[in-house]
Amino acid sequence: MSLAIEAAEPATRTREGMLERLSPVLLISPVIVTTLVFVYVFIVLTVLISLSTWSPVNLAGGFASPLMKNYSALFSNGRFQADLRNTVVFTSIFLFGSVGLGLALALLVDRQIRGRGIFRAIFLFPYALSFIVTGVAWRWLFNPESGVNVLFDALGINTLLSHVGVGPLKPAWLTDPTVWPPLNEKLAAIFPSAAALQFDIGVPLALIGVAIAASWQLSGFAMATFLAGLATIPDHIREAAKIDNASGWTYFRKITWPMLAPFTVVNLVILGHVSLKIFDLVFAMSGPGPGFATDVPGIFVFEMTFRALRYGLGAAGSVVMLLMVAIVIIPYLIRNARENH
């Protein structure tokens, strides 16, 4: 494939020449202008609103006093504290699940197996779906009365368990408000100030279902990235390893895994920022959940801004989300920029 762009003519004073010289600017300016307005101007506006008392029901509102009032309200809000906990827990489970599963799938379909093209398409397909669609489908699957739990019964797992004298396997999934393990009291015994925490430290069990759904959907993306990575491993290295009689596990540990490292980083960064700003999947699947077990900052921002009309608080939440994403993305961008020079 060759790309034949008309060679730039020497600059002339004709109208034609002007157009030729201006056209790159003209062509790119809509993108620059819209990005400036709809991304950067709005970021500035959001920061300003987060420092103000302005809202549709308080149009006269000016800067808050003290200036960081909305931020202190945000961090002392028990719900937002729980959201930060959920973000950490969800991101950990989701990254581990989606990257791990993606790597496993990539290794599977990279082998010379029959119909691997079909498998690739099948594994990548969930990625093409809308989060809302996945969210609704997984909500049904995880309904404790009618979802996968019915399958446990049908497969006879519970009959088996009752013979062994164990209670039936019937997880409450998204409806389970339990936060495990119960750490607060132990922590309060060591640090008395921890008793003031307005949320339970630990893993909200309901969040595991959400992380499973998200991993299912995005493991195809991770797989595609890893497949591209596997294709970059040169044949001579493969052959050398073969000659040295490297077993499958040694080959993976010494060759595949190190050579895939840059692709693992790409996956972690891209999926990591998806995870930090996730909204639609959780919203469709469980909403804030029992006792905010599945609440995330995105839902908090939405409800505070558009339902409670506390625009300042919502904007403060958005700014915190932006900072979290920036911490993940900016080092990656800087590294990329350096590599390109």
Add this chain to the structure above:
Amino acid sequence: MTWELNRRSLLKTGAALAGAAAVGAAAGRAAMAAGKLEIFSWWTSGGEAAALKALTDSYAAKFPGTELINAAVAGGGGTNAQSVLQARLAGGNPPDSWQGNSGTAFFDQYVGPGFVDDITSLYKSEGWEDKVPPAVLDLIRKDGKYYAVHVGAHRCNEVWYNKKLLQKHDIDIGETLSWDQFFAAAEKLKNAGVNALSLGDNGIWANARIFENTFTGLLGYEQTQKLWTGELSFDSPELKEAMKLHLKVLEFVNSDHSALSWDQAVGKVIDGSSAFNMHGDWAYGEFRKANAKDGEDFGWVSHPGTDDIFIIVTDCFTSPKGAPNPQEAINWLKTVGSADTQLAFSLNKGSVSPRLDVDKTKLPPYLQWSYDKFAKNKFVGSSVNGEQVPAAFVQAHFDALTTFVVNKNVDRFAAALAEAQQAISNG
């Protein structure tokens, strides 16, 4: 394969496309002018959609030739729709009329910022002022000016039950229901392996609905009013008692309540998998849709302690400022404010007409009962739907309740609500 990318042709194509878009937009504006009416609502569930259709059918009969655009946004209780509406109003793109609940939140969000027109002249010319009880008019009236037209009044404080299921278990419900009776029945059902109370609170407001009914019943009319004037704190022994009672009620709900929506919960009573449901009378629309018979398949009674109180949520329509088709909007309001249209509407919506001159004999048994209550009861605006309180309080109430139903900490719940209550009086 060779790609020939020619800058000049690209520029020309771009210009042609831009031109075409401009022509298209102009054509779109021209079409808008020809008798259209865009009605915004959150009525998408079966009963609600049928009720909306009763309104639009009536309008189409009275004012033929207008194209009706149904701009409904799904989501129970209108939480999603209100967000969309807020954005449209702020962006200067109002629908011709929108449906909303009346009361404090309505004045805060729509009347205060000047999004709705004053329609006092319509009230005078149609003679609506004498037809509707003053306490209900106050929900859309400020300083003698009217800002919306009520189409229906919902009573929020009902307990619905599956009559056949209760008969099977020898439980009889009379004219009223006390807490002792309810808990006795619930225990009996629980021991028989029947789920006593169905709840669908994947939107926490359905849970808040029960809590509000419970504390209103315990406090009574006078004391409940004091909550909203700030004379009675949420952090008081009376309210804490109500909170404990609420926890006791929740012991009898289905385990998957947080995965279900309110209408799925009503469905459990209809299909006999649960005995009771505590909800407002939009639930009645679900019973009707399922062809369940009033008083035969299902029965109803006031939430314990609230038989003389009508916890009210009204549906009303507005005439937005700067709407594209103001004349059509006024015709729409005239239609939905008329007695015959409201009668047709109430049959599907489960609400009663706020007018006191509707022919009661045409109403089905439940609505006759509710219409009688409307005439006799004292009105308490629902705080769950923002009839009494600003949106910020509603959200704070929901958030506190979400935590409360899990950690069951009465003191913290009371403190959180009291703090939100304090924020109302601080403005």
